[in-house]
Amino acid sequence: MRGKLALLLTAALLLSGCGGQKPFGNYREIDQLVLVQTLGVDREGDLFTVTASTAAEKGQVLLKTPAVTLSRALREMQDYTEKKYIFYGHTRHLLLGPEAARDSFGACLEFMERDGELRMDTKLYVVRDGSAEAAVAAPGGGEESVGDLLDSLEKDVSLLSESHVFTCAETAEALAERGSVLVAAVRLTEPENILSGEDRRLLLSAGYAVIAEGRLAGWLEPDLARGANLLMGQTGNDLIEAPDGHGGWFAAALTGSRAVFLPEYEGGELTGLRIRLELRCTLSELEQPLDLREEETVRRLEEGIADVEAWRVSRVLDVSRRMGADFCGLEKAVRRAAPLRFDRMQTSWAEIFPTLPITAEISVKLTRTYEGGIEPLRSGARAAG
Amino acid sequence: MKREDVMSFRQYSAAVGVALFSPVTRLLPKAVLEKAGFSGWLAPLGALGPLMGLVWLTGRLLKADGRRLGLADALLCRLGPVAGRAAAGLLALWLWFYGGVILRSGGERILSTVYPTSALPLFLGGGLILGLVFASGKLRWAGRCAAVTALFFAGILAVVFATALPALHWDYLWPPDLSRWPDILLGALPVVNVLSPWVWFSFLRDRVAEDEKAGPRAIRGVLCLVLLTLLFLVTTVGDLGAELALRQQFPFYVMIKNLRLFNVLERFDAVIVVLWMMTDEVCVGMLLLSAGSALQRVTGSARRELWVLLGGLGMLLSALLTGGDAFRFAWVSERLVPAVNLCLAFVLLPLICLLPVRKENLKIFEK
Numbered sequence: 074m075r076g077k078l079a080l081l082l083t084a085a086l087l088l089s090g091c092g093g094q095k096p097f098g099n100y101r102e103i104d105q106l107v108l109v110q111t112l113g114v115d116r117e118g119d120l121f122t123v124t125a126s127t128a129a130e131k132g133q134v135l136l137k138t139p140a141v142t143l144s145r146a147l148r149e150m151q152d153y154t155e156k157k158y159i160f161y162g163h164t165r166h167l168l169l170g171p172e173a174a175r176d177s178f179g180a181c182l183e184f185m186e187r188d189g190e191l192r193m194d195t196k197l198y199v200v201r202d203g204s205a206e207a208a209v210a211a212p213g214g215g216e217e218s219v220g221d222l223l224d225s226l227e228k229d230v231s232l233l234s235e236s237h238v239f240t241c242a243e244t245a246e247a248l249a250e251r252g253s254v255l256v257a258a259v260r261l262t263e264p265e266n267i268l269s270g271e272d273r274r275l276l277l278s279a280g281y282a283v284i285a286e287g288r289l290a291g292w293l294e295p296d297l298a299r300g301a302n303l304l305m306g307q308t309g310n311d312l313i314e315a316p317d318g319h320g321g322w323f324a325a326a327l328t329g330s331r332a333v334f335l336p337e338y339e340g341g342e343l344t345g346l347r348i349r350l351e352l353r354c355t356l357s358e359l360e361q362p363l364d365l366r367e368e369e370t371v372r373r374l375e376e377g378i379a380d381v382e383a384w385r386v387s388r389v390l391d392v393s394r395r396m397g398a399d400f401c402g403l404e405k406a407v408r409r410a411a412p413l414r415f416d417r418m419q420t421s422w423a424e425i426f427p428t429l430p431i432t433a434e435i436s437v438k439l440t441r442t443y444e445g446g447i448e449p450l451r452s453g454a455r456a457a458g
Numbered sequence: 459m460k461r462e463d464v465m466s467f468r469q470y471s472a473a474v475g476v477a478l479f480s481p482v483t484r485l486l487p488k489a490v491l492e493k494a495g496f497s498g499w500l501a502p503l504g505a506l507g508p509l510m511g512l513v514w515l516t517g518r519l520l521k522a523d524g525r526r527l528g529l530a531d532a533l534l535c536r537l538g539p540v541a542g543r544a545a546a547g548l549l550a551l552w553l554w555f556y557g558g559v560i561l562r563s564g565g566e567r568i569l570s571t572v573y574p575t576s577a578l579p580l581f582l583g584g585g586l587i588l589g590l591v592f593a594s595g596k597l598r599w600a601g602r603c604a605a606v607t608a609l610f611f612a613g614i615l616a617v618v619f620a621t622a623l624p625a626l627h628w629d630y631l632w633p634p635d636l637s638r639w640p641d642i643l644l645g646a647l648p649v650v651n652v653l654s655p656w657v658w659f660s661f662l663r664d665r666v667a668e669d670e671k672a673g674p675r676a677i678r679g680v681l682c683l684v685l686l687t688l689l690f691l692v693t694t695v696g697d698l699g700a701e702l703a704l705r706q707q708f709p710f711y712v713m714i715k716n717l718r719l720f721n722v723l724e725r726f727d728a729v730i731v732v733l734w735m736m737t738d739e740v741c742v743g744m745l746l747l748s749a750g751s752a753l754q755r756v757t758g759s760a761r762r763e764l765w766v767l768l769g770g771l772g773m774l775l776s777a778l779l780t781g782g783d784a785f786r787f788a789w790v791s792e793r794l795v796p797a798v799n800l801c802l803a804f805v806l807l808p809l810i811c812l813l814p815v816r817k818e819n820l821k822i823f824e825k
Contacts, residue, residue: 193716249702
């Protein structure tokens, strides 16, 4: 019995890789590893240029290699460190330069899928107006790394609903499913809005990059990105500003939304699509006092929000149909509403989509406000109290 | 039968349960998604009927004259001494081949996911040694090993499911497209395929201690396996999406790369992949024992160990010589072996079950 147990334990330890460098080949101690947090990929002609940001105690260390393939570029970076192994398994962000997104988006995603170290839950971005290398180098000599900037940016875009940061897995799934997809776009910006005198540059959200047929096909500005988010159910905590109907302005925070897709069929063919968007908002700012107990007042505010969102949604749908790219996943939603009828159609979605009449009906429910009063403060009320 | 050479029904169930998870990652969810699309995660529910039918069928096949038989004895008493011996012998040879495929696919899996620069024979040898240790000696030893492994494996599954479920994209799964119910039912076929090879472990059924509640426990076991398979599919498809999962070689391992434990621990995928090898070892061990038991009965030999050792050699040869490179081997392990297993379990065994038990054949047991 003891012999068997010893044999079992030895074999189990050997098979788990505890045998050292050989014969497993890739066994390494953790202090021999240099962890990469962010990868930037640019493309120029036939060459990829990969920039890697590695975690370090004081700021980031940047490595850069040009190569014909991404595998080669990552492998050659190993030369840059002495006695250490660059480990890509903890990469959290992947930035693609505009040329890489235009010419090699599919190849980059395929590489992420196939590589044994990299993970598919790596966050994906496309750099607008610049290169991935410049974006990775954005923090300059500061203590922050580009990974920190991107972590912060991810929270910001959720707060402003200017885009949504998708992972490589989500992007690959959407691309396979509908042929086009939106990827969070970032832009390198000079720090003119930072008053503290920092010399680093910033990465800001720049809406979405539209990927169609495996390549960068265009951009969605942040305002339209908000409309796309509504259709995709990625609303975040968007803030909507609109006229209050009394000559002033108000702001409302979006707290929830639901999109209901109602396809219309005639003679077995899809003849139209109604999209009912139900939004829930909270009043966060009023330029002038209004009595919120009056139904008419609240109705006007709700209409103001609906008008803004209707404009955004209709513009996004226009762009989507003009590009022939169903990046909001309407086909999936329409099919799910009535799968049998959809499958029996003679005409394909790709043929119908560019000319399909689509109407968006937006209903808004302004449910509450924050600390401010519901009734306007009447003059003399304080004195009476 | 010596008292020691028996495993309890609980140990037997543990061994069967763990062993069946070996082919799960090889065949699922790809085989299901190919047929049923994103609603394929419902396919295990469709597999319940055929699996329950198989439980009933083997229960009937393995009972004669009020006695519980092993599969080899059941074949002998229904087919007669010559045809019965031939059938049991051929099935044992098939189990050797099948065990080789299990060993090889375990090795290929670990090479593809954790140790790409290592060598396949290392994992074949290591896996085979563990399988041989499991299968050598008394069945009680194998039973204890299986019970400990099952506990360990249940812990792994609990960690995987508990960390994966909160992070799922439920819109990848819900609402399911029930209009494709014929495809979903067709998708049940690979699930049946993965969970049905337990019939081959019935060669050991006469070495399992009698248990009054064996019937209800077997039904509970099938329900439990179906539920675990459902969770396996839900977590994989819900994390990656059907289209992406379909493109991956081992979608489950791609999924576990993404897991995080309370945001403090990540990248424990390699540990899970390596620990998942336990299922291969238990499966190989159980196949060695089953084939050894069958051949012992066929030849009337007193020592099972000899057949277990020969089986190990057979499995090693099968693992080394089958399929060539990983691409061709995928056809053998994902198409050929499941098809043969399914035919044997759902065509051959029911046909044999139709044959009456001959009284004169029962005398074989008295010899």
